[in-house]
Amino acid sequence: MDLSTSYLGFELKNPLIASASPLTSSPESIKKLEDNGIAAVVLHSLFEEQINHELQQLDHFLFSHNESYAEAIDYLPHEVDFENLQADHYLKEIEEIKRSIDIPVIASLNGVSSGGWVKYASKLQEAGADALELHISYIPTDIDMDSATVEKMYVDTVSLVKEHISIPLTVKMNRYFSNPANMAKRFVESGVSGLTLFDNPVTVDIDLMTLSSVQKAQITTSRQLSESLRWCGILYRKLPCSLCAGTGVHTGADVLKAVISGADAVSLASVLLMKGEKEVQEILHFIRHWMEENEYQSISQMKGSVSLEHTDNPSAYERSSYMSALQNFDRDSDLPRRFL
Amino acid sequence: MEKRFITVDGNEAVARIAHKINEVIAIYPITPSSPMGEYSDMYSAKGETNIFGTVPQVYEMQSEGGASGAIHGALQGGALATTFTASQGLLLMIPNMYKIAGELTPTVFHVASRSLAAQALSIFGDHQDVMGVRQTGFALFASNSVQEAHDFALIAQAASLRSRIPFLHFFDGFRTSHEVSKIVQIDQGVMKQMIDTELVNLHKQRALSPDHPVLRGTSQNPDVYFQGRETVNPYYQAVPGILQKEMDKFFELTGREYRLFDYVGAPDADEVIVLMGSGAEAVEESVEYLVAKGEKVGMVKVRLALPFDIRAFIDVLPKTLKAIAVLDRTKEAGSLGEPLYHDVVAALFESRSTLPFAMPKVIGGRYGLSSKEFTPAMILAIYKELQKSSPKNHFTIGILDDVTHSSLTYDKDFILENKDQFQAIFYGLGSDGTVGANKNTIKIIGSETENYAQGYFVYDSKKSGSMTTSHVRFGKEPIKSTYLIQKADFIGVHQGVFLEKFNLLDSIKEGGVFLLNSRYPKDRIWDKLPRITQKQIIDKRLKFYAIDAYSVAKASGMGSRINTVMQTCFFAISGILPKEEAIEKIKQSIQKTYGKKGDLIVEMNYQAVDHTLKNLFEVEVPISITGTIELQPALKGELDSFSREVIQKITEYKGDEIPVSKMPADGTWPTGTTQYEKRNIAAEVPVWDSETCIQCNKCVSVCPHSVIRSKVFDIGLVGNAPETFTYKPAKGKMFTENDVFNISVAVEDCTGCALCVEVCPAKNKSQTNLKAINMQPQLPIREEGIKQWDYFLSLPNVDRALLDHNDFKQSQFLEPLFEFSGACPGCGETPYIKLASQLFGDRMVVANATGCSSIYGGNLPTTPWKKNSEGRGPAWSNSLFEDNAEFGLGFRLAIDNHEKNARDLLKSLQIDEVFKNEILDAVQKGEGEINLQRKRVDDLKKMLVLMDDEGAKALLEVVDYLVKKSVWIIGGDGWAYDIGYGGLDHVLASGKNVNILVLDTQVYSNTGGQQSKATLTGAVAKFAAGGKAAAPKDLAAMAINYQHVYVAKVSLGANDKATVKAFMEAEQYDGPSIIIAYSHCVAHGYDLRYGMEQQKAAVDCGLWPIFRFNPELLQNGENPLILDYKGIKTDVKEFMYKETRFKMVEKMDKKRAEGFLQTARETAQSYYQRYTHLQEQFDHKEEK
Structure with missing residues (x-):
């Protein structure tokens, strides 16, 4: 049985990728993931803010009260070498991880502007990253900013990052574009080799005790897989790039659905955080079992078999399928029966 | 050999040598010598080796007494050892200096000479400290400039090793120690040739060693002590010859020639000035000017002041000599004259039979105490005096002594024109980067051009909103002008607001260049200038350039740091270098300075340079004055004659004009004068929202400058209140329904720290980003704010008898008798001092250890301690750093005596x-x-x-x-844990009724953040550059051990209620009390508006356990220990990694940082266990 799949030009032993999460923030846990069968890892994200602000902060607080009082020209020893800035630490980590594992290592950059931080992309490549995932999550709060401006900012940032690297670049998209498919196309035209559909944005909440707005990271469930399936299904074979389904992939069944809709790979985070690295084995076991039962020999055989192009019910991917979905709703399952 | 130039200050020039030729360096921080120790520590931390191939051990001791003891021991152990000190620090070394000299031990102490605390402390330069140790047996060796300090540091060591006589190498504090100058660097080869290995070996052979045991430090009796004391004479007699030989050898190696006494001037001079130190440079410059004019004058630079070589001195004097003026930069009250004068008189008298000239007239004079300016005008006046038939002896120069009429008059308008020099003055705000930028400019010009460069920086006495003045000179010849710039080619005013108070263009030359940082655009900038500034610009035909530096800095991502912007402006318009070249040099320097910190910082600075060039503009100067703005008075309010004639003058930077008669003879100063200053330094100030306020008084309690106050008063009184004055019904059982509550802000005195906003627990119901107190720009609300404040002050204070002083909220209605100090914005110490003044101010006597609290508490011109309406208030004094507990105990003994009487x-x-x-x-x-x-x-x-x-x-x-008097002994952790601990312990043991308040910032804050024994594990501090490994001393536990001492560890940010209780209980306890108060500090490296949050975080993670130990409860059969925290709530990381002092360790070495975190966790646990266990022990004791 052949579980292998091609993703960003790499031959993965199976479609399971560990996406950026605390589990991919240390060489030890990444090694465990590999040992349990994961096929590639996306490292925890290096944020634009980490690259920019840490240095600025250190610079500010080391010097902010200097040269204002005769007895204390300065307050902290500043002729010290910072060997472990977060950004530099990240680079060292890549080197270390690359030495300890064999599967592809995808570095992750998270930012919104086209500032100097994009230069870090080339440093990540130099440090040994096999590919780079770019995560742009911009929340426009200016009501005068039109969608074209926002979209252009995304595309410009992608182009700029691509200028700095020769390794494959993948974009972790959000789903809130007017036409995600068009954005996907423009990303690919800007040099992207892969798309991850979609990100799992941090949510906003209000704390009634402090009367403050707060951010929360969200654990996903299989219920959230739908949008990934839809857009993998729509984009399958439409663009010369790899597709990775993210958000809501928790079970072997979810993986199968993603691949069948058209994904080359899937990315896992919440399920691993909840159940640990060993769950990879369970998922793979389920896939093998299902393939045996259904007499599939390979992943490539099933890939895109129920995509928009190949499905017997293309209307399911479209709005008109709404009524039909409701009619097919099964109380015992959280998904329309047709997909089971 | 090719000369290698470096641009350094005097302290660095000395440290670069001392670190290379010593093996042990024991130090203790004291201004202005501290940087020498810090440089040495930094070199060793980086692993730099000395010329012997080892990394010197740099060790911070608990006092200068300790440092000299350690040096004595290291020398006896055969190591080459040195120390750096100044002022009282040197005096504390005297006992060991006798020992070191008595045992003929080679060493060099490097001293940045400084005034001594007499009628007042002063951190500035003169020779009082050095002249105070003449008797110890150390050779006294003076250098006059940064170059000489560098050279003599080496020559002194060579001569000391050869003569076995210890040397005290000194140079003028600040004038030389902090002057940045371009000098020739001594390379290691020269050092190796100067330091004779054989002599080093001999020193090592004399070490105490069980392998060849001897005994030193005997006790001698009347039969032999005297003879023993005379044994050293030949060694002293040999010193001048040895030193001259070493100087000659140095000349051969470097080409820089020095003699024991260097004569400069006309070979046939009639009048000669003799002096030592930086003033000699100014005299030399003046002599060159006079000789060029044909005057027959000369001067002698004294290098080796002790042992004084009569022959060498007489030999350098011109044979035509008629009159000598000997200048001493010291004061020996009651003496016939100062030391150098004595030595010169004695030398002439003892050589009277062999003098090559008739006995000259000799007069002695004092100059330059506490870095008082010493200018060519003064020097000319001295030569003029010498030409008189009966010149004034024991004169003073540079002041007006209208009491004993000792002072010489001089022509204040005389300025020595030095056409080869370019002179620039820059006025900046402390921390806006002005001084740093100028240091950088000097380095660029020093290293990239053939020019010599000099920078001298004058700082304000306030720690907040202070003005810095940079005096920068460039020229083709070495610069000898050791005085401030009197007429500048260029003046840069980096903060436009200064022009509203001071006539800064008074000191610019005709046709000079004036650069202003101003928020106003090109078309409005002229009208926004005060009339006096406009007049200067027109009358002197200045070229006037301006830039909105803050906007440029912000747009470049630099925040409020305008250093690169203003530096670029200077280079762009001063013409000191061709513009293109200058810009390239700035960019190279940026790369050099910030390159290590990453591309982003470099890029930001590059952007700032480019934006500057686009935004700098020349202002077209109209032909007439059009402005309406007049200079604001320095002080406001009803001033008495002393405030007008003395305090106001100092505030206006005209203190030099105050005559002796106006100064109090014994240093006594009035309290309560900060209220007249109205510094208006905050861009934003808090504004109270009565609707939202819940009347908790927290903002009042945390305000470091006592600018937020609350009152409750009868509503009937508000009839004539300003329209904007708001109030609301007062909450509280003690108030009636007619009572209303108001919080007012002294907008002109606020420093804008925003601690009040962060601590406010109330949120606006409709806009949760607003609290009951919110920051707003000061300027638009200033006038209304002043009216509100004046009205607020006119309202009666809440009757103290009505209030429960133990209750936190009620305690904050009490009038503070400590206000508007010069402490840093957001200071963590002053809220505690204010609290004590609120609770006990009318009966307090305060002994204040030297440190931050003595500076913001008693640094001229104005004083924050004040009286209440009955004329009562804290009486305050600062004795020294080391003796504060004893000083306070003395108060108690005196008071007890008077009471008994x-x-x-x-x-x-x-x-x-x-x-x-x-x-x-x-x-x-x-x-x-x-x-x-x-x-x-x-x-x-x-x-x-x-x-x-x-x-x-x-x-x-x-x-x-x-009537009961309350004795308070206040100081920082440097005093309580280190230098003053012996005394503090003794006072605790005494059982006497004193209250000790330790403002614990966990570093020596006032001298720039050196580690103390209070420094927390894992914190970076000076002398703990990699983070402090050892655990802090548990001073509270040590005090509890006595069982008769009231001990409290408090944190206002964590538990304000317990803090107030602790103060009340401590004061009421009839015995010794100690309160150790967590005080956040700028040295911790975060935005202090979050100071109170961090205080809470320190308690929550267990690193600052808060509790009260009250022996009175023990006497009543109750458990004396009350824990005011409930164990460990959070991980230490939550507290530590919000502060740069801890966080930077992680950025340097993650593994070490992890270790520190673990140790800190264990420490927090052990504190909790220790105190809960102690509590249990007392429980059991009670049960028994």
Whole structure:
């Protein structure tokens, strides 16, 4: 049985990728993931803010009260070498991880502007990253900013990052574009080799005790897989790039659905955080079992078999399928029966 | 050999040598010598080796006494050892200096010479400290410039090794120690040739060693001590010859020639000035000017002041000599003259039979105390005086002595024109980067051009909103002008607001260049200038350039740091370098400075340079004055004559004009004068929202500068209130329904720290980003704010008797008798001091250790300690750093003596026995009881003045001591944990009723953040550059051990209620009390508006356990230990990694940082275990 799949030009032993999460923030846990069968890892994200602000902060607080009082020209020893800035630490980590594992290592950059931080992309490549995932999550709060401006900012940032690297670049998209498919196309035209559909944005909440707005990271469930399936299904074979389904992939069944809709790979985070690295084995076991039962020999055989192009019910991917979905709703399952 | 130039200050110039030629360096921070120790520590931390191939051990001791002891031991152990110090620090070394010299031990102490604390402390330069150790047996060796300090540091070591006589190498504090200058660097080859290995080996062979044991430090008796003392004479006699030989050898190696006494001037001079130190440079410059004019004058630079070589001195004097003026930069009150004068007189007298000239007239004079300016005008006046038939002896120069008329007059308008020099003055705000930018400019010009460069920086005495003045000179010849720039080619005003107060263009030359940082655009900038500034620009035909530096800095991502912007402006318009070249050099320098910190910082600075060039503009100067703005007075309010004639002048930077007669003879100064200053330094100030306020008074309590106050008053009083004055019904059982509550802000005195906003627990119901107190720009609300504040002050204070002082909220209605100090914005210490002043101010006597609290508490011109409306208030004094506990105990002993005396006199007085006993038996624990006693004593006084009785008269003198006085001993952790610990411990043991307040910032804050024994594990501090490994001393536990000491560890940010209780209990306890108060500090490296949050975080993670140990409870059979925290709530990381002092360790070495975190966790656990266990122990004790 052949579980292998091609993703960003790499031959993965199976479609399971560990996406950026605390589990991919240390060489030890990444090694465990590999040992349990994961096929590639996306490292925890290096944020634009980490690259920019840490240095600025250190610079500010080391010097902010200097040269204002005769007895204390300065307050902290500043002729010290910072060997472990977060950004530099990240680079060292890549080197270390690359030495300890064999599967592809995808570095992750998270930012919104086209500032100097994009230069870090080339440093990540130099440090040994096999590919780079770019995560742009911009929340426009200016009501005068039109969608074209926002979209252009995304595309410009992608182009700029691509200028700095020769390794494959993948974009972790959000789903809130007017036409995600068009954005996907423009990303690919800007040099992207892969798309991850979609990100799992941090949510906003209000704390009634402090009367403050707060951010929360969200654990996903299989219920959230739908949008990934839809857009993998729509984009399958439409663009010369790899597709990775993210958000809501928790079970072997979810993986199968993603691949069948058209994904080359899937990315896992919440399920691993909840159940640990060993769950990879369970998922793979389920896939093998299902393939045996259904007499599939390979992943490539099933890939895109129920995509928009190949499905017997293309209307399911479209709005008109709404009524039909409701009619097919099964109380015992959280998904329309047709997909089971 | 090619000369290698470096641009460094005097301290660095010396440290670069001392670190290379020593093996052990024991130090203790003291201004202005601290940077020498810090540089040495930095070199060793980086692993730099000395010329012997080892990394010197740099060790911070608990005091200068300790440092000299350690040096003595290291020398006896055969190591080459040195120390750096100044002022009182040097005096603390005296006992060991006798020992070191008596045992003929080679060493060099490097001293950045500084004034001594007499009528007042001063951190500035003169020779009082050095002249105070003449008797110890150290050779005194003076360098006059940064180059000489570098050279002599080496020559002194060579001569000391050869002569076995210890050397004290000194140079003028600040003038040389902090002057940045381009000098020739001595390379290691020269050092190796100067330091004779054989002599080093001989020193090592004399080491105490069990392998060849000897005994030193014997006790000698009348039969031999005297002879023993005389054995050293030949060694001293040899010193001048040895030193000259070493100087000659140095000349051969470097080409820089020095003699024991260097003569400069006309070979046939009639008048000669003799002096040492940086002033000699200015004299040399003046002599060159006079000789060029044909005057027959000369000067002698004294290099080796002790042992004084008579022959060498007489030999350098011109044979035509008629008159000598000997200048001493010191004061020996009551003496016939100062030391150098004495030595010169004695030298001439002893050589009278062999003099190659007739006995000249000799006069002595004092100059330059506490870095007082010493200018060519003064020097010319001295030469003029020498030409008189009877010149004034024992004169002073540079001041107006209208009391004993010692001062010489001089032509204040005379300026020595030095056409080869380019001179620039820059006025900046402390921390806006102006000084740093100028240091950088000097380095660029020093290293990239053939020019010599000099920078000298004058700082304000305030720690907040202070003005810095940079004096920068460039020229083709070495610069000898050791005085401030008097007429500048260029003036840069980096903060436009200074022009509103000071006539800064007074010191610019005709046709000079004026650069202004201003928010106003091109078309409005002229009209926004004060009339006096406009006049100067027009009259002097200045070229006027301007830029909105803050906007440029912000747009470049630099925040409020305008250093690169203003530096670029200077280079772009000063013409000191071709513009294109200059810009390239700035960019190279940026790469060099910030390259290591990453591309982003470099890029930001590059952007700032480019934006600057686009935004800098020249202002077209109109032909007439059009402005309407007049200079603001430096002080506001009703001033008495002293405030007008003295305090105001100092505030206006005209203190040099104050004559001797106006200065208090004994250093006594009035309190409560900060209220007149109205510094207006905050861009934003808090504004109270009465609707949202819940009347908790937290903002009042945390305000470091006492600018936020609350009052409750009858609504009937608000009739004539300004329209914007708001209030709301007062909450609290003690208030009536007619009472209303208001919080007012002294907008002109606020420093804008925003601690109040962060601590406010109330949120606006409709806009949760607003609290009950919010920051708003000051300028638009200033006028209204002033009206509100004046009105607020006119309202009556809440009756103290009505309030429960133990209650936190109520305590904050008490009037603070400590206000508007010069402490840093957001200071963590001052809220505690203010609290003490609120609770006990009318009966407090304060002994204040030297440190931050003595500086913001008593640095001229204005004083924050003040009186209440009855004329009572804290009486305050600073003795020294090391003796504060003892000093305070002395207060107690005196007060107890007076009280006993008063009681005895009262007992024998023939008055009503009942009344008498009421006074004698009065319990005076709380304020109510004290007030009753005060009334009784007032009645008694009325009786006493009517009595014609000796006893009554005597009692009248001391009768006020029948009312309780509260003795407070206040200082920082450097004092309490380190230098003053012995005394503090003794005072705790004494059982006497004193209250000790330790403002614990966990570093020596005032001298720039050196580690103390209070420094927390894992914190980076100076002398702990990699983070402090050892655990802090648990001072509280040590004090609890006595069991008769009231001990509290408090944190205002974590538990304000417990803090107030601790102060009350400590004061009421009839015995020694110590309160250790967590004080956040700028040295911790975060935005201090979050200071109180961090205080809480420190408690929550267990690293700052808060508790009260009250022996009084023990006496009552109760558990004396009350924990004011409930164990460990959060991980230490939550507290530590919000502060740069801890966080930077992680950025340097993650593994080490992890280790520190673990140790800190264990420490927090152990504290909790220790104190809960102790509590349990007392429980068991009670049960038994």
